[in-house]
Amino acid sequence: MRHKLMTADAVVAELRSGMTVGIGGWGSRRKPMSLVRAICRSHLGDLTIVSYGGPDVGLLLAAGKVRRLVYGFVSLDSIPLEPHFRAARQSGAIAVTEYDEGMLQWGLYAAACRLPFLPTRAGLGSDVLRVNPGLRTVRSPYDGEELLAVPALRLDAALVHASRADPHGNAQFLGPDPYFDDLFCTAADRAYLSCEEVVPTPELTASAPVQTLRIQRWMVAGVVEAPHGAHFTSCDPHYGRDELFQREYANAAANPAAWAAFRASYLDRDEAGYHAAVASGRAARTAAS
Amino acid sequence: MTSRRVTGDSGSAGSLAAAVTRAEVCATACAEAWRGDGEILASPIGVIPTIGARLARATFEPDLLLTDGEAMLGQGTWAIGGRPEVIEGWLPYRAIFDLIYNGTRHVMMIPSQIDPHGNVNISAIGEFSRPRAALLGVRGAPGNTVNHPTSYWVPRHTPRTFVARVDMVSGVGYDRAAQAGPAASRYHELRRVVSNLGVFDFASPDRAMRLVSVHPGVGVDEVRAATGFDLVIPGDVPQTRQPSADELRLIRSVIDPGGSRSAEVQQ
Numbered sequence: 395m396r397h398k399l400m401t402a403d404a405v406v407a408e409l410r411s412g413m414t415v416g417i418g419g420w421g422s423r424r425k426p427m428s429l430v431r432a433i434c435r436s437h438l439g440d441l442t443i444v445s446y447g448g449p450d451v452g453l454l455l456a457a458g459k460v461r462r463l464v465y466g467f468v469s470l471d472s473i474p475l476e477p478h479f480r481a482a483r484q485s486g487a488i489a490v491t492e493y494d495e496g497m498l499q500w501g502l503y504a505a506a507c508r509l510p511f512l513p514t515r516a517g518l519g520s521d522v523l524r525v526n527p528g529l530r531t532v533r534s535p536y537d538g539e540e541l542l543a544v545p546a547l548r549l550d551a552a553l554v555h556a557s558r559a560d561p562h563g564n565a566q567f568l569g570p571d572p573y574f575d576d577l578f579c580t581a582a583d584r585a586y587l588s589c590e591e592v593v594p595t596p597e598l599t600a601s602a603p604v605q606t607l608r609i610q611r612w613m614v615a616g617v618v619e620a621p622h623g624a625h626f627t628s629c630d631p632h633y634g635r636d637e638l639f640q641r642e643y644a645n646a647a648a649n650p651a652a653w654a655a656f657r658a659s660y661l662d663r664d665e666a667g668y669h670a671a672v673a674s675g676r677a678a679r680t681a682a683s
Numbered sequence: 684m685t686s687r688r689v690t691g692d693s694g695s696a697g698s699l700a701a702a703v704t705r706a707e708v709c710a711t712a713c714a715e716a717w718r719g720d721g722e723i724l725a726s727p728i729g730v731i732p733t734i735g736a737r738l739a740r741a742t743f744e745p746d747l748l749l750t751d752g753e754a755m756l757g758q759g760t761w762a763i764g765g766r767p768e769v770i771e772g773w774l775p776y777r778a779i780f781d782l783i784y785n786g787t788r789h790v791m792m793i794p795s796q797i798d799p800h801g802n803v804n805i806s807a808i809g810e811f812s813r814p815r816a817a818l819l820g821v822r823g824a825p826g827n828t829v830n831h832p833t834s835y836w837v838p839r840h841t842p843r844t845f846v847a848r849v850d851m852v853s854g855v856g857y858d859r860a861a862q863a864g865p866a867a868s869r870y871h872e873l874r875r876v877v878s879n880l881g882v883f884d885f886a887s888p889d890r891a892m893r894l895v896s897v898h899p900g901v902g903v904d905e906v907r908a909a910t911g912f913d914l915v916i917p918g919d920v921p922q923t924r925q926p927s928a929d930e931l932r933l934i935r936s937v938i939d940p941g942g943s944r945s946a947e948v949q950q
Contacts, residue, residue, distance in 0.1 A: 519855035
């Protein structure tokens with residue numbers, strides 16, 4: 395059986411500029427942030443990002459990696475508005491495809507099912523159709539209802555973060571919500587999964603029910619062990635959102651000089667350097683308080 | 684400002700003897716949105732609607748389903764910031780989408796702009812391609828509004844929130860649902876709008892927003908002045924009802940002992 399363990403930089407090396415990349419999680423929850431940070435450090439650019447967006451989108455926008463964003467929302471949850479997203483939208487820096495949340499799910503599901511579209515009511519009557527003039531409706535052959543045909547959202551690559559995985563790509567979520575991560579994986583040509591811990595296969599079901607095994611190895615091209623890889627988003631039950639750090643991030647994003655300092659402190663270094671800087675920042679805060 | 688006060692001095696948040704606050708009237712008016720809904724998911728966004736939904740279930744609408752704000756359905760009545768004692772179900776986001784498509788839900792959302800026919804914007808202020816203010820995105824508003832009942836809560840009623848035209852229709856109003864055809868209008872239903880000034884619905888001949896009641900201490904002229912379009916205003920506008928003694932006890936001692944409600948509504 396294939397072993398798929400790799401590093402975040404090896405994942406990035408398999409990606410190309412111009413690709414469409416889907417990112418799992420939801421808002422500021424269980425985002426594959428270590429993989430996102432690796433993309434930010436890379437020479438990749440011109441990406442189309444598909445996401446129920448949070449700081450994953452913010453970091454990629456701040457790093458100038460995004461050509462088009464496909465989303466239903468972008469939010470930091472406890473901080474409702476994402477500052478880099480706001481800046482990018484208000485300066486017109488990126489192209490956008492703004493969908494209803496359910497349309498995004500349908501687009502991914504259509505891609506996962508190898509269908510050209512899926513019908514839905516969601517979007518009808520709203521300005522989602524006005525700002526996405528490429529969208530079409532379809533008439534039901536059974537009762538004549540005219541529904542929105544959400545086009546398949548095929549991804550070149552997907553990035554998700556799980557609790558635990560084996561080296562083959564079987565992965566489980568121990569938190570309360572799997573979000574849409576399996577859909578992102580199955581909608582993608584190649585899915586890369588980071589996780590808190592890589593364990594031998596038997597351990598996956600030794601301490602948790604089999605229903606937590608939401609991701610199967612056929613969905614996954616590569617596995618990256620990344621403890622705290624979702625930081626500063628939440629990864630229940632392993633850790634909650636780092637609210638103090640998120641606030642520091644959001645405050646820094648509000649002005650260019652502060653952002654340059656934030657980037658120098660945390661982002662212009664490898665993943666180990668990032669976590670070391672986060673830890674020393676936390677220690678400094680504790681000492682000050 | 685004295686005329687806007689409900690009554691006298693507000694006293695301490697937990698005391699039952701204290702005068703009823705505007706926030707408490709609003710929470711009760713939000714609770715009323717779910718009256719008659721039965722065994723469906725009540726999805727409140729914001730503190731006042733959350734108090735309202737829990738109040739409705741604790742009193743006149745006991746079969747409502749409520750989440751802990753994450754992925755669990757909980758039984759009982761728990762406090763803002765607290766957790767339900769009994770988990771009765773698992774409701775990750777994907778299952779909420781299933782409920783939406785099934786129509787087994789009534790959401791109360793917070794619009795940044797709302798127009799006379801109940802079209803709502805939570806996406807962007809100004810031209811969409813380069814907005815003056817980028818907000819959240821349309822989120823689930825397009826799908827919610829054409830799939831199941833929707834209500835709205837507006838913490839600050841001003842001519843900038845109650846506007847003649849919204850910049851980006853996220854939640855669908857009556858006129859747009861009708862124009863979009865039967866697939867959009869079949870399950871479309873806007874129940875009520877609660878603001879810090881009054882209660883509104885769309886039960887007028889052309890489905891334009893109608894003033895249902897003004898909160899105690901609020902005049903009809905004040906509502907008219909705070910609204911950026913012509914409301915349908917009946918000849919005799921009643922006052923929004925006050926919470927009962929039992930409802931006040933639930934709000935103050937059980938659901939919001941920390942007093943979060945006063946942060947969302949200015950007295």
